[in-house]
Amino acid sequence: MSTCAPIDWQRTDTVLLDMDGTxxxxxxDNLFWKQHLPRRLAELKxxxxxxxxxxxxxxMARLQGRIEWYCLDYWSRELEVDMxxxxxxIAHLIGWRPHARAFLEALGRADKRRVLVTNAHPDVLRLKVAQTGLDAHLDAIISAHDLQRPKEEQDFWHRLQQHAPFRPERSVLIDDNLAxxxxxxxYGVGTVLGIRRPDSSANPVAAxxxxxxxxxxxxxxxAQVTG
Known part of the structure; x- marks a missing residue:
């Protein structure tokens, strides 16, 4: 495993970026699913x-990797709560990872296309955009729910190509989701990079x-970190 991941910027046009954990x-997200949701469900019910x-x-275990896992409507219906x-x-806990904003700004200055590709439900996406101003640093935002397939499935990338055309061989994906x-x-994306510590309160991952x-x-x- 390498934790230093150089990107050939001369051969990169598009940077595809995950949201949560990237x-x-x-x-x-981890605190919500592991602690807050079960606690509030117990209180409400x-x-x-x-x-x-x-x-x-x-x-959660049964649905991992499926679009339902990420679907707020599904969970609201199944648990009978307003997810x-x-x-x-706990929206005050939503925040940037270190240097992520500076990275997006640097990509913009370097004339690289910045496309958010997230499995997050559109309502969650809007909540996080409102909390962080994330959209101001991106050229396009795509939710898997718009394409009706999660990123774990090949069909997501085929549909993304139709929705927001890109050259896979000249693209980078940065994502904490190994699948x-x-x-x-x-699918043919030229460079894929994971995240060593997606959760600042947890131990680094091993892959x-x-x-x-x-x-x-x-x-x-x-060469410089700007923020």
Missing amino acids: LLDLRF NLPAGEAEQAVFPR LALKRE ALASAQS PDVTLLECFSDVLPT
């Missing part, structure tokens, strides 16, 4: 903590077969 700290966890965790309202309760990286690589990015300052298309 540009934004995954701490918010007057359930024992263990029963509330059993309503959430087995479903977006619950996310808003999404593998799918993109199979022997994937190049992991320690910090965006390692791959700035200019």
Whole structure:
């Protein structure tokens, strides 16, 4: 595994970027799913903590990698709660990963196309954009829900090509989702990079077969870190 991931900027036109765990700290999402949602579900439904966890965790395991996993409407319907309202309760925890904003700004100055490709539901996407101003640093934003396929599936990349054409061999994908990286690589995306520490409150991840990015300052298309 390498934690230093140089990008050949001379051969790169488009940078495809994940949101949660890549540009934004995954701490918010992990805390929401592992702690906040089960706790609030127990309170709202007057359930024992263990029963509330059993309503959430087995479903999460079964749906991993499927579009339903990321679908706020699905979870609101299945759990009979307002998922977006619950996310808003801890929205103050939504934040950038180190140097992510500076990286996007540097890409803009270098005339590289910056495309957000996220599995996040559009309502969650809007919440995080409102909290961070993320959209001001991007050239396009694509939710998997717009394409009706998650990034883990090959069909996502085919549909993305129709929706927002790009040259795979001259593109980079940066994503903390290892299955999404593998799918993109199979499609022909020239460079795929993972994230060493997607959650600032958790230990670094291990992925022997994937190049992991320690910090965006390692791959700035200019020599200086600007913020």
